[in-house]
Amino acid sequence: MVNREELVSKLEAYGTVMFCDVNSEQSYVIVMAEWTGTIDNFVDIVSVEVIPTYERTVSLTLVEGVIKSEFDKVE
Amino acid sequence: MNNGIWIEEWAKSLGITEPVNGTWIQAIKEHYGGDDVNGTHLMSILHQMGGDISNGTIIDGIMDDMGLSMRNGSIAAGIGNLGTGTTQPPVSPPSPPIDPCSVISGVTTENIGNPGNTRLYYAWYKLYNYNNMGWTYTQSEIGDCKTITGLEIMTKSASYNQLNWDNQKLYVAHIEEENFASQSTYFNLFNDNTITDLTLVWDGTLEFSGVDYEYMLLDFDTNFTYNGTDNLLFILIDESGDFTYSYPAFRGIGAPYLYTGNGNTYPAFYDYSDSAIDIYTDDVKKYNYRPNTKLLY
Numbered sequence: 001m002v003n004r005e006e007l008v009s010k011l012e013a014y015g016t017v018m019f020c021d022v023n024s025e026q027s028y029v030i031v032m033a034e035w036t037g038t039i040d041n042f043v044d045i046v047s048v049e050v051i052p053t054y055e056r057t058v059s060l061t062l063v064e065g066v067i068k069s070e071f072d073k074v075e
Numbered sequence: 076m077n078n079g080i081w082i083e084e085w086a087k088s089l090g091i092t093e094p095v096n097g098t099w100i101q102a103i104k105e106h107y108g109g110d111d112v113n114g115t116h117l118m119s120i121l122h123q124m125g126g127d128i129s130n131g132t133i134i135d136g137i138m139d140d141m142g143l144s145m146r147n148g149s150i151a152a153g154i155g156n157l158g159t160g161t162t163q164p165p166v167s168p169p170s171p172p173i174d175p176c177s178v179i180s181g182v183t184t185e186n187i188g189n190p191g192n193t194r195l196y197y198a199w200y201k202l203y204n205y206n207n208m209g210w211t212y213t214q215s216e217i218g219d220c221k222t223i224t225g226l227e228i229m230t231k232s233a234s235y236n237q238l239n240w241d242n243q244k245l246y247v248a249h250i251e252e253e254n255f256a257s258q259s260t261y262f263n264l265f266n267d268n269t270i271t272d273l274t275l276v277w278d279g280t281l282e283f284s285g286v287d288y289e290y291m292l293l294d295f296d297t298n299f300t301y302n303g304t305d306n307l308l309f310i311l312i313d314e315s316g317d318f319t320y321s322y323p324a325f326r327g328i329g330a331p332y333l334y335t336g337n338g339n340t341y342p343a344f345y346d347y348s349d350s351a352i353d354i355y356t357d358d359v360k361k362y363n364y365r366p367n368t369k370l371l372y
Contacts, residue, residue, distance in 0.1 A: 019320035025231075029202060031320055059202060059347050068202050068349075 002028060007049040014041055015065070027072040028054045035065050042067055201240065201322035203347040206313035207354055209261075210343035210365040213253050213306050217370070220303030223247070223276075225371035227290040229326040230283055236323035237285035242314040245277040245293055246354075249305035254342045255361045261344055265355045270308070274299055283323040290369065301372075310354060318349070327364040 004020060011017050011030070014037035023029040028050055035042070039062045046069070051057075054071035061068050086099040086106075095102040200206045226245065248270045255261050264270050276295040283291070301307060341361040346352055 021321070023321050027324075029320055031202070059200060061203075061349070063349060070200070070202055 002050055002053050007045070010045045010049065011042075015067070023070070027058065027070050030067070030069045032067040033065065035062060035067050039067075042069070046071065200345060200347045201238075201313070201319055204316045204318050204349045205347070205352045207310065207346040207352045207357070207359065208343065208362075209308060209310040209345075209359075210362075211250065211253055211255075211306050211308055212370075214304060217301055217307060218303070221301050221372040223295070223299045223301055223370055223372045225292060225294045226277075226309070227292050227369040227371065229367040230287070230289050230291050230323060231326040232283050232285050232287055232289070232323040234285045235321065236283050238283045238319070238323060239280050240283075240313065240315045240317075241280040242316070243277075243279060243281050244275055244312045244314065245295075246273050246308075246310040246312070247276050247299045248273040248308045248310075249302060250308045251305060252308075253306055254340045255344050255359075256341045261359050261361075264308070273310075285323075288326065292371075294371075312352065312354060314351070325366040327366050 002022075007030075008017055008020055011020065011032060014032070015035040016033045018031040018033050020030045021028070030046070030050070032042070039060070042060075042062070050071050053073070055074045056072050058070040058072050059068065060070075082103070083094075083099045086094070086103050089103065089106055091099070091102045091106055093102065095105055200208075249272055250264060250270060252260055252264065274297060276297050276299050277293045278296060279293070281291065341363055343362040343365050344359040345362050346354075346357055346359045348357070
């Protein structure tokens with residue numbers, strides 16, 4: 001189970017949370033704008049807060065300060 | 076039986092209800108589908124039935140072919156069940172050969188792969204403007220030669236997923252490969268020119284109704300004739316140029332459930348980008364799930 005409140009708190013240290021929630025039950029989507037950190041900063045956060053529940057990184061991009069990412073469960 | 080109307084009776088025994096150009100013999104000739112031979116309808120009928128002239132007359136040849144003979148000196152009495160008191164079985168015209176590749180009736184097949192397992196997730200990655208997903212079906216799953224007229228994909232949706240995505244394209248091609256366990260396989264498909272018949276079969280809008288476990292029909296604009304020997308590659312390309320944060324998905328089947336004992340065989344791939352995708356050159360990610368589908372043929 002993802003602790004959304006804690007996750008959002010960590011993400012907001014680097015940018016604006018556009019979307020951070022479960023999508024279609026089996027995947028978790030995070031979209032950030034005005035990201036000031038690196039892609040590694042993001043990976044460090046989701047590795048602790050998201051990956052334990054949604055193990056597989058489906059997509060992850062950082063383009064012009066926008067992070068789009070999706071994680072899903074491996075069955 | 077009046078011998079004068081035996082041809083009419085013969086025609087009616089074949090299910091013909093009206094004469095052609097005022098003649099029943101022409102109607103029978105057209106029923107068998109042949110052209111006039113030596114200027115006669117009867118010769119045409121004889122040829123279509125595969126018979127020849129025995130005992131010197133066309134009628135004898137036809138009757139021989141039908142397994143009949145004169146009765147009481149009457150042609151009419153000898154033909155099939157037309158004659159008075161005849162015990163001959165009804166005669167059916169020869170059936171035309173069936174082309175196994177032809178469209179038969181638009182029947183929906185059973186699900187491909189493991190239809191029982193629909194709990195899994197096959198994402199439609201609308202987090203990006205452009206998306207590309209592909210998957211294979213093996214010859215053993217598809218079966219014999221057939222003309223495919225459509226595809227149904229099971230959706231995994233919620234009420235808030237009632238969305239339409241336009242500018243979607245579905246391609247089909249014959250391939251030798253079964254999967255993409257080696258990620259370079261996908262590129263080799265195009266770079267080695269092993270795909271020669273990549274066909275745009277459907278171009279339209281994906282309409283997610285928001286109903287879970289529902290099949291979405293993609294009725295092909297161009298039918299695809301499966302050759303009965305190769306595997307098939309399906310590629311669904313999203314060129315909508317739009318994205319959303321919360322979006323529907325397809326229900327899928329994981330590779331370990333598809334091929335018992337084969338583990339992670341990666342029968343699919345996907346790609347995503349906020350700029351346009353070139354399926355011939357761009358990178359793809361191998362994927363262990365296929366959408367839950369039915370073929371229409």
